[in-house]
Amino acid sequence: MSVGPGERAGIVGDNGSGKSTLLQTIAEHARGGEGGSVEGRAGVRVGFLPQEVTFDPGQTVLDAYGLGYADERRAALLGTGLFRPHTLDQKVGALSVGQQRRLALARLLGREHDLLLLDEPTNHLSPVLAEELEQALDAYDGTLVVVSHDRALTRRFRGDQIELLTLSPSLRGGDLRLAP
Structure with a gap:
């Protein structure tokens, strides 16, 4: 998986397919965690919204x-x-x-963040607030990775959609590259 500056990726899939686990793993690695790697510019500012x-x-x-x-x-x-x-x-x-x-x-x-990782960002939000958040995300210039079941959000999402069928391979020891 490669996500470059300003690019957007929406991760979708069935419950239990590993979407939140994948996002959590990316967040941990981006912050210098153990296991695989997240590569990119030095000093990338990462913002993570867990579920x-x-x-x-x-x-x-x-x-x-x-x-x-x-x-x-x-x-x-x-x-x-x-x-x-x-x-x-x-x-x-x-x-x-x-x-x-x-x-x-x-x-x-x-x-300020260069990379936003959002896990179900519209959960527990009113429809009006969810729409305002979508507009704010549309205006965001940085790199964005979003996990969502919100059909309205995924339908209007500007960016690549990645569908997870299962998350059987371990990311431990694998690599995620944030293209420079």
Whole structure:
């Protein structure tokens, strides 16, 4: 599998075919994990949205967002359109799964990345928010690898589609090349 700068790959397949495992493996290798390799430019900034996100339930939304000074974080987080002012001081543990997903997306999209790895990015999002995310991804200039069951997202996805039938060969010891 080779994905070059600015290219897009959508990974589709049946439940249990290994889509999330493949994406997790790519993320681990891109961050210097053991096993195979991810090759590309030095200093590639990788953003990964796992299917299940976890936060410290005692943190506020604003603290969990965690970029810069409080006033800067507040403006940046409100600028995403994902949260309203009165929600920023709520504890993450009081948020719904969908709200936690929005927080994870806000954190990811609030930083610069060369490569985005997104596992079911529209899960737990309203149809309106899912469509806004799709538009944001369309405007994204970096390399994008997305796993999704969302038929609307996969139908409109700009990029190559890779269908996994099974994930029987181990990626351990294999290579993934991010074309320079």
